[in-house]
Amino acid sequence: MPMIKEAEVRWREEYGKALQKTPPRKEEFKNRSGISLQPIYTPLDLEGLDYLEKLGYPGEFPYTRGIYPAMYRGRTWSKRQLVGYEGPEHYNRRQKELLERGQSAINFLPCNTFFRGYDVDQVEKELVGTCGTPVNILEDMDIAFEGIPLREISVSFNDSGPFTGVAMLFALAEARGIPLDRLAGTTSQSDFISHYSGGCNMYFRLSLEGHLRMFIDHVRFCTQNVPGWHPISVVAQHFQDSGATPVQALAFILSSGIFYVDQLVRSGLEVDSFAPRLSFFFAANVALFDEVAKFRAARRMWARIMRERFGAKNPRSLQFRFHVQSQGADLTRQQPLNNISRICLQALASVLGGAQSIHTDAYDEAYQTPTEETARIALMTQSIIEEESGAADVVDPLGGSYYVEKLTDQTEQLAWRYIEKIDGLGGMLEAVKRGYVQREIGLAAYDYQKAVDSGQKVVVGVNKYQIPEQQEFKLKWGKTDQAGVARHIQRVRDHKQNRDQQRVGEALADLRHAASEPSLNLFEATIKAVKSGVSHGEIVGELREIYGYGYPLTQGL
Amino acid sequence: MDYRIRVLLAKIGMDGHDRGARVVAGALREAGMEVIYTGPWQTVEQVTKSALQEDVDVIGISSLSYDHVLVPGLMESLRRQGAGEVLVIVGGIIPDDDVKMLEEAGVARIFHPGSRLEEIAEFIRQAVSGRREKYL
Numbered sequence: 001m002p003m004i005k006e007a008e009v010r011w012r013e014e015y016g017k018a019l020q021k022t023p024p025r026k027e028e029f030k031n032r033s034g035i036s037l038q039p040i041y042t043p044l045d046l047e048g049l050d051y052l053e054k055l056g057y058p059g060e061f062p063y064t065r066g067i068y069p070a071m072y073r074g075r076t077w078s079k080r081q082l083v084g085y086e087g088p089e090h091y092n093r094r095q096k097e098l099l100e101r102g103q104s105a106i107n108f109l110p111c112n113t114f115f116r117g118y119d120v121d122q123v124e125k126e127l128v129g130t131c132g133t134p135v136n137i138l139e140d141m142d143i144a145f146e147g148i149p150l151r152e153i154s155v156s157f158n159d160s161g162p163f164t165g166v167a168m169l170f171a172l173a174e175a176r177g178i179p180l181d182r183l184a185g186t187t188s189q190s191d192f193i194s195h196y197s198g199g200c201n202m203y204f205r206l207s208l209e210g211h212l213r214m215f216i217d218h219v220r221f222c223t224q225n226v227p228g229w230h231p232i233s234v235v236a237q238h239f240q241d242s243g244a245t246p247v248q249a250l251a252f253i254l255s256s257g258i259f260y261v262d263q264l265v266r267s268g269l270e271v272d273s274f275a276p277r278l279s280f281f282f283a284a285n286v287a288l289f290d291e292v293a294k295f296r297a298a299r300r301m302w303a304r305i306m307r308e309r310f311g312a313k314n315p316r317s318l319q320f321r322f323h324v325q326s327q328g329a330d331l332t333r334q335q336p337l338n339n340i341s342r343i344c345l346q347a348l349a350s351v352l353g354g355a356q357s358i359h360t361d362a363y364d365e366a367y368q369t370p371t372e373e374t375a376r377i378a379l380m381t382q383s384i385i386e387e388e389s390g391a392a393d394v395v396d397p398l399g400g401s402y403y404v405e406k407l408t409d410q411t412e413q414l415a416w417r418y419i420e421k422i423d424g425l426g427g428m429l430e431a432v433k434r435g436y437v438q439r440e441i442g443l444a445a446y447d448y449q450k451a452v453d454s455g456q457k458v459v460v461g462v463n464k465y466q467i468p469e470q471q472e473f474k475l476k477w478g479k480t481d482q483a484g485v486a487r488h489i490q491r492v493r494d495h496k497q498n499r500d501q502q503r504v505g506e507a508l509a510d511l512r513h514a515a516s517e518p519s520l521n522l523f524e525a526t527i528k529a530v531k532s533g534v535s536h537g538e539i540v541g542e543l544r545e546i547y548g549y550g551y552p553l554t555q556g557l
Numbered sequence: 558m559d560y561r562i563r564v565l566l567a568k569i570g571m572d573g574h575d576r577g578a579r580v581v582a583g584a585l586r587e588a589g590m591e592v593i594y595t596g597p598w599q600t601v602e603q604v605t606k607s608a609l610q611e612d613v614d615v616i617g618i619s620s621l622s623y624d625h626v627l628v629p630g631l632m633e634s635l636r637r638q639g640a641g642e643v644l645v646i647v648g649g650i651i652p653d654d655d656v657k658m659l660e661e662a663g664v665a666r667i668f669h670p671g672s673r674l675e676e677i678a679e680f681i682r683q684a685v686s687g688r689r690e691k692y693l
Contacts, residue, residue, distance in 0.1 A: 111571075112570075112622060113571055116571050116598065124570075126623065126626045126627075127571050127623060127624065130623040199574065199575055199576045200573060200574055201573030201575065202573045241576070243576055243580075332671070333650070333670040334671055366650075366670070367650050367652070367670075368652075442579050442580075445576055446580050446583045446584070449580050449584075449674060462671045463671075474653055552573075552597070554594050554595065554596035555594075
């Protein structure tokens with residue numbers, strides 16, 4: 001070390017001279033979380049690093065280098081592309097195409113009307129199927145998954161309380177003779193707190209109390225009956241896409257995780273009974289190193305939290321398993337083909353960061369739901385990284401980098417400070433009720449926009465390297481298949497008219513009863529309702545009457 | 558006393574992504590305007606009612622996923638209920654094919670991704686002072 005210190009002194013002098021000749025490229029070098037970046041990192045920055053304590057081997061506490069011993073040497077991440085647009089038939093067609101092109105796991109995206117808790121016959125028809133595939137009744141689900149082997153493929157279904165989509169999926173599996181214990185998948189984005197506070201709001205349908213009840217019952221049901229299912233998916237993507245820095249996203253996802261584990265334990269569940277199936281959902285932005293540090297810090301922090309704070313014993317309870325989605329907010333409408341490069345960097349960050357599952361946006365996702373061609377390119381990006389770059393051939397390839405290890409440490413330290421602050425406020429739920437999280441995100445988003453407007457933060461094609469308007473890409477929005485939408489609406493109407501109304505009435509009464517009876521399982525009652533022919537909108541509507549209509553905070557922020 | 562421009566920012570339809578609306582709200586407040594942000598999922602009726610109640614000069618609609626198709630209905634509702642003079646601007650993801658449709662419905666200006674906050678504030682200042690001069 002002393003010889004290195006001497007060499008550093010010599011280098012600093014030369015560095016100073018070089019910058020006198022050529023002034024620094026930027027006024028300050030900070031990463032997206034505001035961490036100051038040194039010009040170089042050396043062994044001096046990692047002095048005293050205890051490899052086994054801080055990093056360890058992959059698959060071993062604290063899992064910094066990866067949650068599994070072999071990672072991508074054995075099996076790569078799932079190529080789990082979001083698919084959802086227009087009706088169930090359209091979804092089915094596109095999904096089969098992508099499965100042939102290398103997609104290895106399903107990531108079903110319902111439409112905005114679904115997220116708002118409405119059936120397709122309850123809203124303006126122009127709004128149906130524009131950003132995802134609505135599924136309102138079992139028949140829709142059957143069409144969507146026609147010819148798709150549910151027994152063999154993992155299905156992430158993006159849904160929120162009361163999880164009617166997942167209920168329909170389970171009912172469909174049973175109808176096809178597939179026992180629930182053969183299913184693998186995730187109730188993706190089941191985390192209601194992030195929907196309430198993360199500027200996305202999409203899946204926030206019931207009051208906070210209603211969501212909490214539904215969440216706990218859903219986890220209980222899945223823990224007992226669907227052992228291969230991940231009912232918990234804690235999300236940071238909304239925070240980050242809404243403007244949160246990587247440090248904030250990390251702190252908020254862990255605080256949310258702490259909240260859910262705490263609530264589930266209080267409800268009487270053993271931590272090791274559900275924690276092995278707890279999963280997380282991050283965004284990845286273009287700033288490669290910030291993201292890799294975030295992912296590695298997340299693993300180390302969660303392992304410590306689960307062992308020390310919650311006393312979890314099962315090693316699988318300590319593993320931070322996560323899915324990554326391209327950060328859409330990074331993409332531009334200007335010169336959209338540039339987005340392919342951005343998405344590649346996001347995906348690379350996810351691979352270098354050891355993600356279990358990745359969705360890469362299509363380059364046109366900045367302004368529409370992907371076409372067949374753009375969806376294919378998005379998928380190929382992952383395959384190129386896997387097959388051509390070598391990034392997947394060595395576990396945690398950036399481990400040991402002086403820069404990455406130092407940045408991982410700093411990211412972790414800053415995130416702990418936020419977690420302590422949130423603990424002080426009474427935990428994540430309290431923090432979002434008071435608007436603390438929303439204010440932090442709002443300020444970060446505002447600062448970012450001002451930095452872009454002033455040119456301090458460069459976004460290629462937007463505030464630098466712009467091209468003339470006439471040369472710009474012309475946005476053409478693919479029109480929804482109106483005939484298909486009309487068919488879907490008719491199908492749902494016919495179903496509601498021709499079903500056994502008595503059975504429906506009974507199921508709704510059971511649902512209402514379960515909602516008011518804490519010892520009953522509300523998710524189980526939801527599955528029964530779905531099987532009895534009650535529609536998605538009717539289930540959400542019923543629960544809204546009991547639990548209240550949820551709404552994000554808009555004032556005082 | 559300087560007149561403080563009153564702005565209602567709203568999202569109509571099904572989408573809830575409101576980072577843009579909140580950032581614009583912050584910028585317009587910093588520019589000295591009174592801003593009310595309704596939150597997401599407003600109906601045309603609710604926006605009309607809020608605009609009248611709050612006596613706003615401007616309504617800014619944020620639309621990212623096709624909810625802009627509801628804007629002509631909003632324009633009609635505003636006219637019918639006596640708020641036809643309110644300036645309406647739209648921000649977000651609007652396909653080129655639909656820009657003309659919105660302008661013909663009476664939308665004063667559309668702000669696409671990449672618009673600068675100061676640009677939006679300046680447009681509102683100019684447009685509102687222009688209208689006030691006309692009526693005072």
